[in-house]
Amino acid sequence: MNILFKNIRAIVPNGDSDEVKEVNICVSGEDIVAVGDVPAGFKADREVDGTRKLAIPGLINCHTHSYMSFMRNAADDLSFMDWLFGKVDPIEQKMTDEDAYWGACLAIIEMVKSGTTCFNDMHMNKMQTTKAVKESGIRAVIGRGIVGSMEGDKPDEGGLRRINDILEEREAFKDCDRMTFCLAPHAPYTVDAPFMRYISDVAKKEGMNIHVHLSESVSEIEGVKEKHGCSPIKLAADNGLFDVPCIAAHCVQVDEADIDIMKEHGVSVVSNPASNMKLGNGFAPIPAMLKKGVNVCLGTDGAASNNRLNLFHEMSLMALIHKGTERDPQVVSAAQVFRMATINGAKALGLSDKIGSLEAGKKADIAILDLNSPSLIPDNNLIAALSYSVSGSEVTDVMVNGEFILEDRKMKFLDEEKVYSKVREITKRIVV
Numbered sequence: 001m002n003i004l005f006k007n008i009r010a011i012v013p014n015g016d017s018d019e020v021k022e023v024n025i026c027v028s029g030e031d032i033v034a035v036g037d038v039p040a041g042f043k044a045d046r047e048v049d050g051t052r053k054l055a056i057p058g059l060i061n062c063h064t065h066s067y068m069s070f071m072r073n074a075a076d077d078l079s080f081m082d083w084l085f086g087k088v089d090p091i092e093q094k095m096t097d098e099d100a101y102w103g104a105c106l107a108i109i110e111m112v113k114s115g116t117t118c119f120n121d122m123h124m125n126k127m128q129t130t131k132a133v134k135e136s137g138i139r140a141v142i143g144r145g146i147v148g149s150m151e152g153d154k155p156d157e158g159g160l161r162r163i164n165d166i167l168e169e170r171e172a173f174k175d176c177d178r179m180t181f182c183l184a185p186h187a188p189y190t191v192d193a194p195f196m197r198y199i200s201d202v203a204k205k206e207g208m209n210i211h212v213h214l215s216e217s218v219s220e221i222e223g224v225k226e227k228h229g230c231s232p233i234k235l236a237a238d239n240g241l242f243d244v245p246c247i248a249a250h251c252v253q254v255d256e257a258d259i260d261i262m263k264e265h266g267v268s269v270v271s272n273p274a275s276n277m278k279l280g281n282g283f284a285p286i287p288a289m290l291k292k293g294v295n296v297c298l299g300t301d302g303a304a305s306n307n308r309l310n311l312f313h314e315m316s317l318m319a320l321i322h323k324g325t326e327r328d329p330q331v332v333s334a335a336q337v338f339r340m341a342t343i344n345g346a347k348a349l350g351l352s353d354k355i356g357s358l359e360a361g362k363k364a365d366i367a368i369l370d371l372n373s374p375s376l377i378p379d380n381n382l383i384a385a386l387s388y389s390v391s392g393s394e395v396t397d398v399m400v401n402g403e404f405i406l407e408d409r410k411m412k413f414l415d416e417e418k419v420y421s422k423v424r425e426i427t428k429r430i431v432v
């Protein structure tokens, strides 16, 4: 199927930056084959009139736990450890595999409707997020949250099972090219140091990346310092987690030495500003990371700690909070934030040859916004608008892999009403 977005305004790369241009976007099968003029011989099966529309590369949510969406508004205004071990953990104990599936479906609907086309998930239930991803048409990187410790030269039973879970999922979904799989050790306070080394060895052997929570809270820093005499970043580096491409979520409580370690190992940092503020964990030193050339991308975290999975909200926070904390309006620009939500995310996930920008040769992952929206008028600086004024409700259509998965604000492959009623039931049963 060939689709032509005709005379549409689009955010397209221009060297190390982006610009707004009126273009034609030609999609053939799964791929973008031209951005600009329509190539001779390109015959469109379907034409989309680009008048008063804006095309952007689909946003990339680099850190979330999609199953958690039924815990939205369930654990608020609590300290980090009370939130995790007092509230979230007990709900997760009661959660079934099927509950996790419906949670993931709701998360996908919320993400797609606000322009996200790819997310990096850390889950707890084998074959559930993957099933929702397969059915919905979205793209994802899937990791099973791994906790555990070593017993002699072998991981404990739970740790080993969690590693095997993700390897089995990778095998089961090997024909779905919208999914890739990574190893996701949960955090330094739930995975002991020798087990980190073991996971790193598995990652090397299996050719997988690593996704981990690091340096999220002061209590984590204090705990690791007391036990190991170093920072969580140093602990992760010393135990092999950075020997393969690694995406580290949060990195709020880090110092200059930590940032140097991350830069040296090419670690990507995924910042989750709403979650970090909501749990009272603080502000990641993003300006210092940018200065040192660390790849920074954006995530929402799960709905229990945000409580929304809308990347435009994170873009707005990212563009604003560091100006306030540093008392300098130039430390993070709207243009930088747009890249964090797109191409930087693609780089972090090892997918920058496929997604993250509207360019010929990449997969057609595209979000369309209605320029006839108050937040997009006037339209003199659309890159600024995406960070400062857009809410996500301007998104009308979303394409992944050359296929519309949201059309005229309706999900094409998921039954929205069914998902909403299932999640209401789950919340009544195990949350309230």
Ligand SMILES: [Zn+2]
Pocket: 063, 064, 065, 213, 249, 301, 302
């Ligand atoms: Zn998380």
